[in-house]
Amino acid sequence: MLIALVPPIVRAARTGPFLLACAAGWVLLAIPAALTTTIDPNSLTLQLRLASVCAAVGAVFLLDDPAKPTTLVVPARKWMATALRIALGFLLAALWWAVAVTIVLVGAEDGVGGDLRLAGTAVESATILAVALLLGVVGHRLAERGVGSTAAAPTLLVLVGGLSLLPRDAALFVGVGDPAWADVHDRWAVLLLTACAGLMVGAGTQR
């Protein structure tokens, strides 16, 4: 049944806002890449983070389902549809990330690209995406008509904004040269696992 659900879910999911947000994320990275000034690795990492948040904001919309009141009676399990939407989000975001990193590396001047710590930044981006999808799932479940993105998208921005203002000892967004990078990314990995577990619970406890 899962396979049979794929085409209708892909068609029904709100991919428009997601694709728009993804494109905006690329543009956001392309502007500094097109400039000829040398941008330091910390600023490039910041740009990559902002672009990731941009794409994640779009991913929230994948979980919107205005047909919620009518799909209560269809035989397909609800959790399957949600799981497929989440999988769609991760898949498209992975493709987006590959292009985004290419833009940054091609645009980086003076070998700055080599100073980036892409594995760690990827964990951050994946976590932000997982949190975005989790907010989307929660928003969808709470919204009577199934459109939770209008609450979930600003919540994501506020959440990331709050995390970026954490004091130094508890900071999650650190520079690439920071000695705490490895420790901070252990915390990011824990957050990613927690968010994924939250996604499983959020999607799995549906009908």
Added chain:
Amino acid sequence: MTATLTPAPAASTVDRRRAMLALARVEAVRQLRSPVTIVAAVLFLAPWVYGWAAGTMNEFPVLHEESVEVQFLAMLVLGNAALITANFAALRPHRHRVDVLFDVLLLPTAWRTGALLLAVLTPTALALVLLGVRLGALALLPGAAGQVLLLDVLIVPVVVALFGVLGVLLARLTRSAVVAPVVALFLTSCAFIGPVGGSSTERYRLVLPIVTPEFPYPLPLDLFGRPAGRHLVYVVGLVAVLAVLALARSGARWRVWVAGALATAVMLTGAITQFGVDDSLVAARRTATESPASVQTCRTLDDVEYCVFDGFEPWIEDWDTVLRDVRRAAPVAAGPLTVRQRVWATPHSSTVVPDPADIPPSDPAAIPIGTEWGDRYAEATFAAAVSYRLITGEPSPGGTPVCGSRGALLVWLVGQAGGRVTEGLRLLDESGTDALEFFDSDGFAPLAVPTAAADAGLALLTKPGAAALVRKHWAELAAPTTDADRFAAIVGVPAAGPAPAGERVPC
């Protein structure tokens, strides 16, 4: 029969105005109660409240610098929140599928847009209140220098209004709910690439909503030279232009175009006039940089004369405390000292540690001190300058590092002062690689102590009875010929040994 065919009398402008104001009131309250607005307000105040609670806050703010620096965070947090809430409010009818009913209601779309634009006044007012709280609390600190710049403070609420009006305009251009968050992120990203955060001397930064300071450290108020009033006119004009565009997009009639022409005129007037260069400001900056004595007032505490630029008088007593803490440990009868505040207000390359050859020379007899205080770095740098004077009796060494026993003694003198001075020494020790470098962002009188000597000085800090030892052997420790190993042997701390070839500092 004919009665039913008679068209209902069109709503008068008075009715429409009343309905618009009623809608604006409702929307205004909704914007204020929006979770995004509330969380943004909390996020704006949180770092400052945290610093205050954790005791890491700078208790010696320069108020005019703070009035400018606060704009960046306010724009990003409060501005983006206003953008999103205003946009979502304008899209609410579409989201709930009630916009199709609007044609039968009293209020045409343009008037609805007008109500939404008026409602942006609440986040605007909130920004003003939050900024007032933040700057007001800073101004009440006994160590506050300078004064709050009203026009620069007003920029913040106007920029918040700009973002809110942009949110309404976006809603009139597209009904997609993803656009507002994406535009908010986009603007944030541009703020980090462009000359907005930090300091910049780019001329084109004046056309951006907020104007960053030219120098990475505070300037005395009369040298600050910001076109705040004209820039405010420009941003107000920009808000009006965006508002007119939103109204025009909602089908407002010709009158709005007149308003649009006026708004554009205001915007252009502000935009163009702010580019004027004030020659007297350039001259005043040069005077303050090269011969500060002519524009400073001096105050003598015991035998130390402190000369400051206008507005920095509240810091003198705290400087005096640090100077005396250092002097107490040095058994030398230094003659009367002069401490002179310095500022580097002429254009120069903005590297972290300036080339000593570029630093404008003036009054070598005075101990220099910058325009920052309370950030720990400034305290340690000042204490180092005082220590150097006490040890050598000479003015600043220029680019030469302070080597051997003198360097170690200098580090110990700074470290034994305690409080924020010692905290600053620890911070500088963490950031240095092959030498302990004393500098604050003002860049005057940089002092560097090679690691081997610095480590000996730091080791002495943990040794009991160090003060008496230093007093006893002062003459030998302060001699230029004594090396760091001899220092270690005299005071009984482990010698560091020769530094690796790559880290050796030429002495």
